[in-house]
Amino acid sequence: MTAHLPISLSFEALDYMMPMSLVLNSNGVVTHVGPTLRKVLPGKVLEGTSVFRLVEMRRPKKLTSIDQVREFNGAKLYLRIRDTHSTPLIGTMTCLPGSEGVLLNLSFGISVVEAVGRYGLAGSDFAPTDLTVEMLYLVEAKSAAMEATNQMAHRFLGAKTEAEAEALSDELTGLKNRRALDQVLSRFLAGKNRFALMHLDLDFFKAVNDTLGHAAGDKVLQEVARILTEETREGDTVARVGGDEFVLVMKGLTDQVRLSAIAQRMIDKLEVPITFRDDLCQISASIGMVSSSDYAEPNADQMMDDADVALYASKKRGRACYTIYTPDLRE
Amino acid sequence: MHGLIDRSLESFLRGTYGDEFWMNLIREIDPGFDSFEPMFRYDAILTQTVVNQAAELLGKTRDNLLEDFGTYLIVDTRSERVRRLLRFGGVDFTEFLHSLEDLPGRARLAVPDMDMPEIEVDELSEGAYVLSICHPEPGFGHVILGALRALADDYGALALLDYNGRSGQTETLSVDLLDMSHTEGRSFDLAAGTG
Structure with a gap:
């Protein structure tokens, strides 16, 4: 043994x-x-x-x-x-x-x-x-690899934040965002370009979101973006400035008759029900408008504020309509 | 090529010849970025272009530049990690040489997609080694030559190292170990951050 x-x-x-x-x-x-x-x-x-x-x-x-x-x-x-x-x-x-x-x-x-x-x-x-x-080698090699990865993640986060800060378009619709709108307005104002400003707010959009969900809401916003882009000319600006709020800048256009026609046609088109899966989404839009030619010295804040007042007037009149700003709307 | 290699090459060039040199170099090559990311992969052609272009700008041979790169990896404090990870290979230079065959495996333990050449170590007679370094991209032999020269110093060993050429994908180096403990060498503490 x-x-x-x-x-x-x-x-x-x-x-x-x-x-x-x-x-x-x-x-x-x-x-x-x-x-x-x-x-x-x-x-x-x-x-x-x-x-x-x-x-x-x-x-x-x-x-x-x-x-x-x-x-x-x-x-x-x-x-x-x-x-x-x-x-x-x-x-x-x-x-x-x-x-x-x-x-x-x-x-x-x-x-x-x-x-x-x-x-x-x-x-x-x-x-x-x-x-x-x-084992010690592995611990050290792993920490080195982890450190490299972490540093990279931080660099990318920095780059992402920077890119977002510099981004000029709205991710969902591809329209311009508020930052881009501000740039367009200040450019137009500095260059003494004539233009009209339309503030457009969707009606009944909340109902779509609430009853059919956010996916339906997103689809509607994308459709709206497509329609607004179609109804404007190259050189005009369409920006999404809030959830269901849009601002349009119509370059060189201050004629009230033509602006009214454009606004009405947009509302008509937006009222055509949008299909989402098996459902129809019915929305409309209210619009408030101002023209730079109505001001001795137009400035962006004043024009946005006045367009807002006109938009509010449209809402008050029962929605699905447009209003051209006049000072008596403030009374 | 693994970004860690490209990034180390960048650190070597920036650290040795300055940021301005690097920016000129990368502008000339124009890969669409001005710094390598260590955890990305890049086309090996780009790595070779960086090496060739840098050598030309510096009026050096490519081989010498790569050898300097290898030395930098061991000697410079900015790449202290590399020296440490390599020193884990053995307690003396002989043991370290024998551990070189494990090097690709060790590298992949930490970074699974790391490219490292396959290395074979043969002891022809006592203290006389031949290293075969096999990789599709030429140049690893010179980097390893530079690194080994620095590591021999690091271990305090006196060794003669030579590059014997490349045939097919294999580069060969010869190492003649004359004195294992010629000097004190640099100390190596297993614990990180202490030496």
């Missing part, structure tokens, strides 16, 4: 095979310390010290005598070093044949990253077969 024959191992061999091992005598007193463990355990002279003064054996249960330890031959033990850091260790032990002694082999387990720094350990402190160094 050669399998049961004990093997003999020199301490030198033990030191490079298991540099974190302890040999204890029958009283639990340390008789040999592995070279790596010597750098880790507290105290200069470890031989002759009771193992229970060096480490605390916590699990599977609190062990305070060597006889208790012996019962856990081959089990996984959880320990803590009795130093200021209470560094956790894992270990396993075996009773030595032919004596009452015990061989206890230890490792840092998951606490290894902190432990190598704390005790100043080097690659040569671990057995060649020990994967500790590979």
